[in-house]
Amino acid sequence: MSSLTVKNVTLKFGGLTAVHDLSFEIPNCSITSIIGPNGAGKTSVFNMITGFYRPTTGQILLDRENLVGKKPSEITRRGLARTFQNLRLFPNLTVLDNVKSGMHSRTKQAVWGALWHTRAQQKEEQLIEDVALDCLSFVGMEAYKQRIAKNLPYGAQRYLEIARALATKPQVLLLDEPAAGLNYEEKESLIDLIRRIREQYKLTVLIIEHDMGLIKKISENVIVLDYGQKIAEGTPADVLNHSRVVEAYLGKEEAM
Template sequence: MSLLTVNQLKLQFGGLIAVNDLSFTVEKNSISSIIGPNGAGKTSVFNMITGFYRPTSGAIELDGISLVNRKPSQITTLGMARTFQNLRLFPNLTVLDNVKSGMHCRTKQTVWGALLRTKSQREEERLIEEVALECIDFVGIRKYTKRAAKNLPYGAQRYLEIARALATRPKLLLLDEPAAGLNYEEKQYLIQLIRRIRDEYNITVLMIEHDMGLIKQISEQITVIDYGCKIAEGSPEEVLNNEKVIEAYLGKEDVI
């Protein structure tokens, strides 16, 4: 059953068509990827799905609910979270406070509750911290809980951004080049972490990624785009042996 449905999606900036007639689905509890050469339109697709860009035309649905013309905050509330190619953490806040900020979309208390320190406000604060610590533990950065985000090793910053996204309690997690800048050991840990996110939290994962070794190990379904158009779709084996993909993205020498 499809969790995310993208149908005939188009994004145009003046005379430039960034994404054209793109359709694909993401099945519930799957790990799927979008790949393509630099400038193919991958991040533009993510930006439309998450409400940062408004599509020129086309449809996007999450669990049967249209996302078109919704604000990013509304889409988050509906059950979608994302990370970014370039880290967007609060550098001067601690790891704990960064992750707690991800719970904002799930809070119910008003400013008066915060000022008056009501029982319900205190209970909600306790729950927020409990969930944040759970997410920090899950991604493996508990030892950094009280450290400012800017003082973390780069790999830990990547995992922190994932923890913050998990704190929103999403149905669908979008990861934009999560392996960028990671060394071999960190990438292997990331692969296991993504599998655990799907298997233990029942969260569907959709990635953009350039690391083909990682893609081959973890993806169950791959959509390939070039110049904003879909040129292939299928399993890793099907896609990575597709002549159009080899020509547009991989290069013949990269495929065995």
């Protein structure tokens, strides 16, 4: 288990402040959600945590190690994995090969091992396949391992991206709108899957999501952003009834 802490983080793009003086701490082995209206800065926060954006000021700590300035691949090796709002699979590869690609950050054999097909290389290749198959089995997709990724139904592609993230052996898993495009039954299955991931892998899970029904069912803690600032934090019941949260979603007139 790993703790994730965001301390006084600000992100500016020229004269635009996307995130302002944001601080929060994600409890170990918890399920926490970040919510807020469109443009609130949610994805910018994920991009900073995972190294795609560099904060203008502030720190992002994983087990007290500052991640700011590290490349996304380095951050993945340190135990942090994510999925994306817009799927980023390898569409023309098989399901199995997509998940195996998630193990890239954990491989140790150099190019010579691949060229000469050494015993160590063969052993590592078998380990990669075993881990990938375990991850596919966990999300219920082992039967699709030889299917081409782009030919899967949309919901199955969502699960495939989660399986690939699990293959990196993370300690913290970030899910960016995992329920987007899913129907009711698929969302219920997703809730069960996220709970099982936390219990089986002992992971800390951080979610961006717009579906309030899902937020209420799965979140233990909710952080609310508006215009790049935190306006509320607490349990789903407390946060969703908070006057500033209602105002952010409905506007002042409706909130009254």
